[in-house]
Amino acid sequence: MRKGLNWVYSIERTILSEKDIQARVQAIAQQIDLDYQDEEYPIILICILKGAFVFCADLIRCLNIPFEVHFMDVSSYNDGTQSSGVVKIEKDISVNITDRRVIIIEDIVDTGLTLAYLKEFLDGRHPRSLAICTLLDKPEARQAEVQVDYSGFQIGNEFVVGYGLDFAQQLRGLPGISILKPEVYQEDEE
Ligand code: PRP
Numbered sequence: 402m403r404k405g406l407n408w409v410y411s412i413e414r415t416i417l418s419e420k421d422i423q424a425r426v427q428a429i430a431q432q433i434d435l436d437y438q439d440e441e442y443p444i445i446l447i448c449i450l451k452g453a454f455v456f457c458a459d460l461i462r463c464l465n466i467p468f469e470v471h472f473m474d475v476s477s478y479n480d481g482t483q484s485s486g487v488v489k490i491e492k493d494i495s496v497n498i499t500d501r502r503v504i505i506i507e508d509i510v511d512t513g514l515t516l517a518y519l520k521e522f523l524d525g526r527h528p529r530s531l532a533i534c535t536l537l538d539k540p541e542a543r544q545a546e547v548q549v550d551y552s553g554f555q556i557g558n559e560f561v562v563g564y565g566l567d568f569a570q571q572l573r574g575l576p577g578i579s580i581l582k583p584e585v586y587q588e589d590e591e
Contacts, residue, residue, distance in 0.1 A: 406571045411585050412562070417554060417578040422536070422564060423459065425553040429534065430463030432551060437502065443467040444502045445528075447494060449519070450474040452508035455565035455573070456536045456553075460506065471496050477515050488518040503528040508565050509537040510547055517545035537561070537578065554578075560586060 437444050446468050448457035461470055474492035503523065510516055516533060523531055534551035541558040556578075562568050563575030568586065572579075 403569050403571075406568065406585065408572055408575055408579075411568070411572065411582060412575070412579040413582045415563075415575075415577045415579040416556065416561070417564075419564075419576040422553070422577065425536075426456070426459045427463050429551050429553060430460055430465075433504070433534070434465050437466050440466065440502060442501065443469050444504060445496060445498055446470045446504050446506050447523070448472050448506045449508075449515075450492070451573070452565045452567065453506050453536075456508050457506045460534075469496065473519075475515060475519065488515050490522075498523065498526050498528045500527065500529050502530045504532045504534050504551075507533065507535040509539065509561075510535045510549060510552075511539045511542045513543045513545040513547040516547045520547070536564070537566075 433444075444466065446457065446461065448454060448470060450472055451474065457470065461468065471494040472492070473490065473494050475488060475490055477488045505516070505519060505523070507516060510533075516535075520531065520533070532550040533547065535549055536553040538549055538552045538555045539558060540555060560568070560581045561578050562572040562581050563577055563579045565573050566578070567573045568581050572581075
């Protein structure tokens with residue numbers, strides 16, 4: 402079992418504060434409100450667990466339009482810092498999305514492999530529209546093409562934790578987005 406990580410010794414620096422994030426979350430919610438203001442039926446938000454749960458919780462509290470929120474548990478990183486490239490659906494949604502307007506809520510688009518897979522998977526259920534909303538976008542790391550409709554911040558190719566994002570399932574509770582000290586994950590690679 403991995404030992405507990407004390408954030409004080411694990412973090413190199415914080416790149417996005419709680420305040421920076423809240424301002425962007427509010428701006429994204431306003432844009433979504435505007436884009437879906439004329440909808441007769443609630444839009445469907447699909448929160449991709451586990452990383453997106455903090456972002457999604459804040460985003461939904463800024464939205465004014467009618468919506469439903471559903472959860473899908475998808476995993477591709479196992480316990481390391483590199484995407485395994487193999488996307489596994491641990492828990493599917495139970496709602497029927499055919500002919501509905503859907504937005505996937507993600508914490509980060511990194512290689513893009515998770516979202517490329519998910520987009521195709523959910524498109525197969527014939528939603529009326531399928532948009533992607535992510536808090537963080539790491540364009541330098543992209544291996545699969547993904548069209549992102551709502552993006553909070555573009556970041557460099559560094560391993561980040563906090564605000565829902567983990568390292569080995571830990572550090573999700575940090576209020577901002579921080580860069581992990583390389584020695585924390587290098588210990589694993591040795
Ligand atoms: C993270 C993140 C995205 C995915 C993005 O999930 O939440 O779903 O990786 O990476 P990609 O663009 O390289 O595919 P992870 O597999 O770490 O699971 P978790 O959200 O449960 O921590």
